[in-house]
Amino acid sequence: xxxxxxxxxxxxxxxxxxxxxxxxxxxxxxxxxxxxxxxxxxxxxxxxxxxxxxxxxxxxxxxx
Amino acid sequence: xxxxxxxxxxxxxxxxxxxxxxxxxxxxxxxxxxxxxxxxxxxxxxxxxxxxxxxxxxxxxxxxxxxxxxxxxxxxxxxxxxxxxxxxxxxxxxxxxxxxxxxxxxxxxxxxxxxxxxxxxxxxxxxxxxxxxxxxxxxxxxxxxxxxxxxxxxxxxxxxxxxxxxxxxxxxxxxxxxxxxxxxxxxxxxxxxxxxxxxxxxxxxxxxxxxxxxxxxxxxxxxxxxxxxxxxxxxxxxxxxxxxxxxxxxxxxxxxxxxxxxxxxxxxxxxxxxxxxxxxxxxxxxxxxxxxxxxxxxxxxxxxxxxxxxxxxxxxxxxxxxxxxxxxxxxxxxxxxxxxxxxxxxxxxxxxxxxxxxxxxxxxxxxxxxxxxxxxxxxxxxxxxxxxxxxxxxxxxxxxxxxxxxxxxxxxxxxxxxxxxxxxxxxxxxxxxxxxxxxxxxxxxxxxxxxxxxxxxxxxxxxxxxxxxxx
Numbered sequence: 001x002x003x004x005x006x007x008x009x010x011x012x013x014x015x016x017x018x019x020x021x022x023x024x025x026x027x028x029x030x031x032x033x034x035x036x037x038x039x040x041x042x043x044x045x046x047x048x049x050x051x052x053x054x055x056x057x058x059x060x061x062x063x064x
Numbered sequence: 065x066x067x068x069x070x071x072x073x074x075x076x077x078x079x080x081x082x083x084x085x086x087x088x089x090x091x092x093x094x095x096x097x098x099x100x101x102x103x104x105x106x107x108x109x110x111x112x113x114x115x116x117x118x119x120x121x122x123x124x125x126x127x128x129x130x131x132x133x134x135x136x137x138x139x140x141x142x143x144x145x146x147x148x149x150x151x152x153x154x155x156x157x158x159x160x161x162x163x164x165x166x167x168x169x170x171x172x173x174x175x176x177x178x179x180x181x182x183x184x185x186x187x188x189x190x191x192x193x194x195x196x197x198x199x200x201x202x203x204x205x206x207x208x209x210x211x212x213x214x215x216x217x218x219x220x221x222x223x224x225x226x227x228x229x230x231x232x233x234x235x236x237x238x239x240x241x242x243x244x245x246x247x248x249x250x251x252x253x254x255x256x257x258x259x260x261x262x263x264x265x266x267x268x269x270x271x272x273x274x275x276x277x278x279x280x281x282x283x284x285x286x287x288x289x290x291x292x293x294x295x296x297x298x299x300x301x302x303x304x305x306x307x308x309x310x311x312x313x314x315x316x317x318x319x320x321x322x323x324x325x326x327x328x329x330x331x332x333x334x335x336x337x338x339x340x341x342x343x344x345x346x347x348x349x350x351x352x353x354x355x356x357x358x359x360x361x362x363x364x365x366x367x368x369x370x371x372x373x374x375x376x377x378x379x380x381x382x383x384x385x386x387x388x389x390x391x392x393x394x395x396x397x398x399x400x401x402x403x404x405x406x407x408x409x410x411x412x413x414x415x416x417x418x419x420x421x422x423x424x425x426x427x428x429x430x431x432x433x434x435x436x437x438x439x440x441x442x443x444x445x446x447x448x449x450x451x452x453x454x455x456x457x458x459x460x461x462x463x464x465x466x467x468x469x470x471x472x473x474x475x476x477x478x479x480x481x482x483x484x485x486x487x488x489x490x491x492x493x494x495x496x497x498x499x500x501x502x503x504x505x506x507x508x509x510x511x512x513x514x515x516x517x518x519x520x521x522x523x524x525x526x527x528x529x530x531x532x533x534x535x
Contacts, residue, residue: 016411024404024405034470035471047420050426050427053425
């Protein structure tokens, strides 16, 4: 996704039901590429054995 | 006391004078309302000013105090809240045209707790649209940094920062998902705390990211921060993610003693090429003060923190896009350009990238917790630069909130949220241009009392927190 171009964004956005014009498609491509490039720097080796973070911890509710 | 002198008094000082009946909550509230009327159009802090309701609350507080019913340190104190916090019968706009007609029929638990503490609610504060950050076009006025009105106050709790620093309230509530309390606190010379995830209820608070959102106080001193957090912290059965962990006495933690404190200094935060030299110098000096007070420091490494900006965006923005999914398709033109671009970008993020970001989030937490197993706190700058100009900080490509600098900036404010940890920003100096510089302190879960002890000790040894903008 680091090679994402404006036309790719326009196509994906249309499929997702989003109304995206050329200017915004360029900005989206720029933004997504920057984020994906950074994520790619985190190697599979670094993430070995690491499971996705839980949204919240499980605690017993306080009795009222 | 001259009403013109009231607006920069601390909550602690005001509270003491109100308790002793030296001043009345009515007098204080009127002083703030007068100042809001004089300054708000220029500063863009408030979206809604609740003058009549505030004066009614002030009179009720006065009656109670006169009759000996003193509720505590927040009694009669005029405060304000970010406009994502529900207030019954009062517009809660989230800083967006999308919610221009949104008038809730119930209060957030936060407002209920402030009311129970006897605080006076002055109004609803401006913010980056939907607390997302980087708004170009603020529909309710542009928030301006009181230290230099050509400069941004940061975001997304911009109005909270402006109002508190500018003396338009005694303290404010903001929210912090990826830096939205700490950023404006740093830019506006305030104390601002992002509490542990789950420490403070999120009931009836418009969400940005369900798994990262927190609400916390922004004040002119650390002591005030402790007082305000005390009033709102604690379990709320209406928020399934709020914690049962008991709330300690934060005020009692303000001993001033940090002897033996072990401070970790991550090299990724101090060796960053885009870190401003004045910011680096100020924070290093601040660490020096902590050492003079009895702390010790070590250099450590948080290797994945360099990528934490991208990890944050891939987590938070995607969650946010899910919340906005329907509006984004039915009324996209009601969004600010940058807000909409961020949400649309997030909507196109591959699911496997989102899951990778969730795993990276767990890795970042592991790295921070390993460091905190050997140290009491992690210290770093709140951000890499002092507040930029409003023009430079717009969200168009190349501006402050876009591109590599955006992701680089986020390495300072992303790790604590991703790890669910509390973090306090304290003013530690000013740039040559007169803009505040923030020092950030990160602690273990539910160690807000330790953060306050350290921040308060630092403030007692310095005088940055006594300075106020000349408006």
